[in-house]
Amino acid sequence: MTRGRGLSRAISLGTLLTTSGIGMVAFLYPFFRPPAAQQAGPVIAHAQDAPFLFVVLIVLTLGGVFADMNVRGLSPLSVAVMGVLAAIGAVLRLIPGPGGFSALFLVPLLGGYVYGAHFGFLLGVLTMVVSALVTAGVGPWLPFQMLATGWVGLLAGGWGWLVGRGRLEEGRPSRGEVIGLAFWGGLLGLGYGAVMNLWFWPFVFQAQQPELYWTPGLSWRETLARYAAFYLATSLWWDMGRAVGNALLILLVGPSAIRALRRFRARMRVVWEDTAQDPDRADLDPQDTTTEYGPSHIKGWKRDQRFRGGEI
Secondary structure: OHHHHHHHHHHHHHHHHHHHHHHHHHHHHHHHOOOOOOEOOOOOOOOOOHHHHHHHHHHHHHHHHHHHHHHOOOOHHHHHHHHHHHHHHHHHOOOOOOOOOOHHHHHHHHHHHHHOHHHHHHHHHHHHHHHHHHHOOOOOOHHHHHHHHHHHHHHHHHHHHHOOHHHOOOOOOOHHHHHHHHHHHHHHHHHHHHHHHHHOHHHEOOOOOHHHOOOOOOOHHHHHHHHHHHHHHHOHHHHHHHHHHHHHHHHHHHHHHHHHHHHHHHHHOEEEEEHHHOHHHOOOOOOOOEEOOEEOOOOOEEEEEEEOOEEO
16 A cells, blocks of 8 residues: 555656647747747647647646545545636636736646645636636646646645745735735746746747847846846836736635635545454454445555545
8 A cells, every 4th residue: 555655656756747848849849949930929839739738738748637636635526626616716707906916826826835836736727618618718728827826826836835834824914925925926926927938939939139138148137137028118017917817816815715715624634544453343354345435444544534524
């Protein structure tokens, strides 16, 4: 059993790293294999490879969900919660706001913070897919939005780990905790925009402002300088709407939402116990793999789903 869980953990981590690695290559390869011609708009960006990338991301994301079901004991209830949160995010995307504001990002930010980096990544990817279908936002930009939103959830989970989320299993978050997450959410709002520009920036060029655009043969220092100028001139004001919106939403609904998500997390926790060493369960048949809890144990191991105050 331990060996099997170790293999599942490796598969889970490998899926996450593979997906992120493919995403980084997709964003950056135009700088190493320049397009045949640059245009005045991003319409042609990734028109050929975006469908393939979309399929790969869907397959790897579903693989990550199944791997998580093994490595972390992710129950069907957890998968259902992920689906519900993705649907909520799709609805939130319909809320209008200034600039690049989108209430959708509240879902991967809070979900990743409470449930962890891998859950946040999967939730971000699925939320963007569902919202694109709801809002007719399907295009060559979609797989890049999926990746960038997944990274938002991933980094939200990283922030939770950094500030010691594991010590705060239940209860209402402190004011400092919420303020810290709001600050991080604002930075991720800016980061999302900065990353998303890269899906089209190498494909465009305007002769009127050549200092804002990339051309083949530039050094990496000049490339970074031109991108910084491009971002400050065209995107910062737009992304500020997203950054400020993320922070305000977390300050407004974060305390109650985090508390609710933590309660769900406590109820979905899976604990593995060695029943072979438990005298109170000595009568369990090692060959019996079904109980009222579903698949239960293999060779003396039993899975229990518990939360504080009772059992599911």
